[in-house]
Amino acid sequence: MPELPEVETVVRLLRPSLIGHAITGTEVYWVRSIVPPEPLLFAGRLRDRVILDMGRRGKWVVVTLGGGDTLLVHLRMSGRLMLESGVRTADERHLRVRFLLDDGRALSFVDPRKFGRVVLTSRPDEVLGNLGPEPLEADFTVTHFGKLLTRRRGRIKTLLLDQTFIAGLGNIYTDEALWRAGIHPLRETNSLSHTENERLYRAIREVLSEAIAGGGTTLADQSYRQPDGRRGEFADALAVYGRAGQPCLHCGTIIERLRLGQRSSYYCPVCQKF
DNA sequence: CAACCGACCTGTTCGC
């Protein structure tokens, strides 16, 4: 579910109220949610660690702890991080890991589908090192993007979903960026013109920035919420994702859906010619 | 290498 904007939204909201607090206990309810999968060692290593910082790299939440360890959280399809003030958990049934804090609050990792992971490591680069550039960073320039593109082949959408090529894009925002850039998802990467490269670069940065400003995207199933419970308002701004059968906001043509691997892609057959 | 498929999991919606 969560892509870069949703993870960024979560981090921005949680960070100020977590920094400086210590973890006093860790409860593991689903062993495979943690790495390494040893609840006693995991909890022991986290006890009394102070949260020094919290950030994001691609779709990973990065929690820097005192003592040299780092906690990496990937929400995958259905994971959520929620800060709770009491003993109660909003979603007890899907609670996988809970971190108790020194002030009585708790940070809960809730994940119905159990795909998400909480990784405790002293070497975060072993996990994060293979990620491609951060699309919103200043050093990610249009020149840089163009150079990366010319070296690659295959379908453009597949490439944008590859986290080692560029970090943070998922199924929603690749479709939105390709629509904004007027590029068909199945276009061969090496067939893109210089102009198309530039349009794609701008589209990626704009759609991600706007989505962050809107607090991410909450779809009809409501599975993503901001940590404070509010919905992500960028759902109202989606131009193609999930809109098969509805008119293109630009030209009125009916939006189509195709299969790429086992995933859906939404596009306008007129604005995004093959 | 690029493309595709099944796994990993549970929950919800769709179609008959």
Next chain:
DNA sequence: TGCGAACAGGTCGGTT
């Protein structure tokens, strides 16, 4: 109403 199929924001490993 009931019930199986299809589908879901992600990623990995194995096969063609």
